[in-house]
Amino acid sequence: MPRMLDVSDEVRAEIGDEEADRLLAGDNAPGSYDCTSCRTPGDSEQERTSTVLFIGDETAVLAFAHATCLPSQVVQVTEEQLQGAVRSINGDSAPGGGPQKSVPEQAVLGVTSGLVLIAGELHPALVVEPTSPIVRPGTDGVGDDFLPLLIEQGFMPLTELTAVPPVLHGWSVLLAVGQLHAVLQPGVNGGQPIAWWQAHQPLQVTDGWRAAANKHQQVLMFAAPVGSIGRQPREDLLRDALDKAAANGKLVAAALPLAGV
Numbered sequence: 001m002p003r004m005l006d007v008s009d010e011v012r013a014e015i016g017d018e019e020a021d022r023l024l025a026g027d028n029a030p031g032s033y034d035c036t037s038c039r040t041p042g043d044s045e046q047e048r049t050s051t052v053l054f055i056g057d058e059t060a061v062l063a064f065a066h067a068t069c070l071p072s073q074v075v076q077v078t079e080e081q082l083q084g085a086v087r088s089i090n091g092d093s094a095p096g097g098g099p100q101k102s103v104p105e106q107a108v109l110g111v112t113s114g115l116v117l118i119a120g121e122l123h124p125a126l127v128v129e130p131t132s133p134i135v136r137p138g139t140d141g142v143g144d145d146f147l148p149l150l151i152e153q154g155f156m157p158l159t160e161l162t163a164v165p166p167v168l169h170g171w172s173v174l175l176a177v178g179q180l181h182a183v184l185q186p187g188v189n190g191g192q193p194i195a196w197w198q199a200h201q202p203l204q205v206t207d208g209w210r211a212a213a214n215k216h217q218q219v220l221m222f223a224a225p226v227g228s229i230g231r232q233p234r235e236d237l238l239r240d241a242l243d244k245a246a247a248n249g250k251l252v253a254a255a256l257p258l259a260g261v
Contacts, residue, residue, distance in 0.1 A: 005049050006048060007020045008074075011052075014053055015053065035065045036052055036065045050067045050072040052075060055075070069200050070198070109128055111128050112129075113125070113203065113209055115209055116242070118163065123220050124205075124209045124219045124220065126173065126219055127222045127224070127229055127242065129228060132226055133225070144225050147224075150252050151252060154168045155223065155254045156252060161239075164220065165220065165253040165254050165255055167218065167255045171183070173221070175205075175259070178204075179204060180199060180202060184196065218257050223252050229242065
């Protein structure tokens with residue numbers, strides 16, 4: 001039975017017409033798969049499925065995703081990220097049956113939107129907190145390098161929320177048709193921006209948040225290590241958690257321009 005596969009032009013250009021046609025005919029496509037975005041099962045015979053090609057420095061891996069989670073696309077990643085993805089796809093099995101190397105659980109970035117009052121004015125904000133410690137790619141560390149990695153990218157440490165953080169050029173927040181799609185970071189060697197974080201499905205934001213984003217044409221992004229903020233049901237509680245994280249030296253921030261409309 002033909003698979004319900006989407007193969008974008010950019011994926012076809014990378015894998016070649018012959019391989020793309022084999023996939024569309026069902027020769028090389030999986031029946032069932034784990035979605036590379038939401039990690040839940042999918043079935044390319046029953047639901048539309050996107051082909052997603054991850055390209056590293058030396059390796060390329062073709063993965064599959066629910067079409068409702070991701071469009072078919074080419075994603076540029078570091079070789080370390082790609083090897084981690086391969087281990088994840090293969091169930092962390094060690095090559096050749098040798099001793100298995102301990103691989104940290106893949107962290108998921110939790111993103112919360114809210115309005116933050118700074119100097120008497122409301123600003124649209126995104127608060128990012130991973131579900132587990134982030135270690136530096138290519139290391140076997142057991143610490144948490146989430147904030148140091150962001151500081152290296154230009155995010156500023158905060159000790160209090162009294163002023164709007166400086167703009168981080170090259171980064172942006174993709175807001176389209178009133179929904180939040182992604183946080184973009186600069187591409188490799190000045191290329192097209194790539195997704196640092198991408199929503200499995202576009203996130204709804206409030207009318208007030210969208211109005212503030214359109215007014216300022218930027219979004220404040222705050223980031224904290226796992227366990228620093230938590231899921232707060234109200235914006236006043238979110239602000240309290242941000243203030244506490246800042247006072248404890250566990251908060252970085254930047255103002256990111258809007259991309260999209």
